[in-house]
Amino acid sequence: MARLYIGKLRSMHSLTILILIAWLIAFTLHERYLTRSTIRKCSWPPLKESKVVNPNRVVSPKLDLRNEITNKDEGSTTSDDERNKQSNEDGEVAFSNMKILFIADPQLIDNHTYPGRNQLLLKLSQHTVDVYLKKNYYYLINELQPDYIFWLGDYLDNGRSSTDEYFYTQLSRFNKIFYNRFKKTYKRNVNFFVNLAGNHDIGFGDEVKLDSRERFEKEFGAINHYRVLDGLGFITFDTLSFSSTHSNINRESRDFLDNYFNGGAVKDVPRILLSHVPLYRDPNINCGPIRENPKFNVHGGGYQYKNTIDEALTEEILTKIQPDLIFAGDDHDYCDIIHSNGASREITVKSISMAMGIKIPAVQLLSVSISQKGHESTLTYGTDVCHLQTPYENIFSYVILAIVSGLLVLFSNLKQAGTARFQYSAVLPLANSNSTKLRNFLREQEEGENEEEDEEEEEDMSSTSFENNLTSHNRKTGSFSLPSTASKLLHIPNYTFTSSVNNSSFLTKVGGGWISNKLSEFTKFFRKWNLGNFFKQSIILAILVISVYYFLFCLTL
Template sequence: MKEYRVLFYLLISWVIVFLINEKYVPYKTIRQCKWPNLNQNSKADATTQTNILLIADPQLIDNHTYPGRNSYLLSLSQHTVDQHLKRNYAQLTKLNPNSTIFLGDLLDNGRASTDEYFNKEVARFRSIFPQNRQMYTNLPGNHDIGFGDLIRTEVRDRFSETFGNPNLQTSIAGVEFILVDTTSLSSTKDQINQAALGFVNGLPKKSMPRILLSHVPLSRHPDTKCGPLREKPKFLALGRGYQYQNSLTKEISDFLLDKIEPDLIFSGDDHDYCDIVHDQGTREITIKSMSMAMGIYYPAVQLLSYVKSPEGLKYQTKICYMQTPYINVVVYIVMAVVSIVVILQQNLRLKTGNNSSWTVLPLSRSKREEKSKMGTGGWRKQMCLDVAKEMAFMGVVVILVYKYLIVI
């Protein structure tokens, strides 16, 4: 058994490293997220608190996300990002939110996908985020259906048939959540904007607290500060380009604020955090992307808790950070280098004559005797072959362990 010892120790080390990075770290990270306690002075009313999990821009990367990347690297990127989303979301569900609401950009290229490819990506999305009755995925983003005049109604209809009506008024524990398809509302074409426009105009008079949910943030002054929790220097309010616009026009924003009269607004699209108060006194929070592939160092979700109150909407909200991206990738690279060095070192010991009967993989007696008869050149060649075989063997075993024991 001595011949197997180092190989066994390496394999055990890999399993421990995998378990720490893929199981323990996400668990420990999400465990630090706590719902605010809004009933500290009243145990009797503790059950009235409602907890909402808000998720923005998972934007699953696909075959069109990185045009210059070869298929192997693209598959590796997809797997890495999907696993990051999946293992963190699995831990988030243990927070037991009353409802989970997505703020759009579920897919990266839903707006240009064929029906076949779209259905494949939807299945992938649902494997990462298993559906339940308390989940709202119906708010579209510009990557889902496009933006403004470039939206194709058949693409939007496909999204609606799959994920639900993009314009929705729903009551959750005494608070109205108003989800508005602001990507369509931003169009100047009647056939595109009429559904969202008619929905907003048809809303009944406000009778309870309201929270507005929009994929695109509302208009604000270009110099508006987003607060200390933002990573990037500033919010580029006037930025726009093909199939996107960083914020709604002032006219559309004022229209939504006047018609809906929200007590609170949540938006996405920007991928980074931004906490502002509009001139009308309404607070808007643009929440971070949950994805590690959206150009921010610390992906996160938003926790919202509220209770019924005669004074209106009594709430607290805070960021819940995900596992820091790429640290596990760096750890695996270091572990791979260590494994190579260990295997190489043991084979070099054979070359120098120390412990000459030992290799990582066991050798037959005839092979050992043959080694003793080899010259320096033959021994070096044999050592290279042994190292290559042992590395390949170790690599296959590690991949199988990861695929069948670690991946969720």
């Protein structure tokens, strides 16, 4: 049975099929099963923390505008009838449990991400990261089915400095990965919010690019916005422009903050603040056990980048907005703190991308419920991180499998090269009974090839000498006839000998004698070990594997 199985493996077609099956299993495992099973470990956290909002002043008329953007106006799945069913006899209204997904910093790789990198490697990096984002996002939506999705900025790596043509090319990539397939379920500014800008989208502080900011708002929505969803207020605040010292840059953010959250404005509903850049905190504060990097660098910064908002601006934001929860991005790593006011909890959400310098990308889940009784609102919530599939494990597995596949193809060709020269068709009588003896005989003959070649050269030289002597003798006797045996000996050797001398002379003149010998040795080695078939079969197998991956695991996402 074992012999039969090994015999089948000798067929290249059978080996190709077995290798393709192995690749299919590997792709299914890494691109589907492990991605899905990792996300299935995540679940919406239970409601366990509560905060009560009890206003003691009348709502300012300025705040009436914010309540125009309500559940009903935004197309929420919770209807007025459903809300009325949740009202009790005491007039208390309990809104349904909301499941909210926060996503930070996809920061799609573009031509500016890795300066100087080879274009082929850059395209390969883009493809690898895009597929990782697309498959994880696909299973996040299908397995968790969030009610709302909020994005926390940095959608493109260089949106701030891109030309319009290049920007819209990258925007199309973003939509293909995150939006187009789910636009029937999630609608922009209804339950899919991408209007929070990041520093890679518009810049930071005094370096905010106004034309890029205008373009961003045109495509993604207003970057300063307040909405109430199911009794919970969401504030999207452009802290990037707010950090600028130039009035032409910070005016819109400051007007938004002063008009909505200043003076006699009262906090009548719980509030969640969304900011791309985290707010200032104690440099020695502990971000919690989930964080990968040991410390949060509060004062760090760089080109159009800063780790936190200035301390004075942070105090102004906390005082005026009075947020119960804050969700930020930008840092790429996780951080969970309570601000100095003791009332605002801030969570820095990990990046969803595998290319942002963290070992395990993640998203943030928030379960929240609001109950209202008179002017009092109670926020009950639970939040947890949802880690995604560990990056690069699949790439490592594919490299190992590629090496194994190549070795199997090489071994198969070497085996064929070792037996092809000594096997005859089964039609020959000797093929079955005396095949071993025949192969041994042929091997002995092959080993003696060099000796025979030397003997032939000596015979050629002898025949040449014989020809000269014979010709000289005939001239003396006046006869020009040659014996028949001499004619047979002289005809081909003289032609071959003359040609080789000419070729050798030519190659020697151009210095190619050594090259010619090495080329001859290489050609002989190449044919002896059947390497031509190896490279041909390897290329065909690679094309088949790439086709399986692309058509079955990329186009189907």
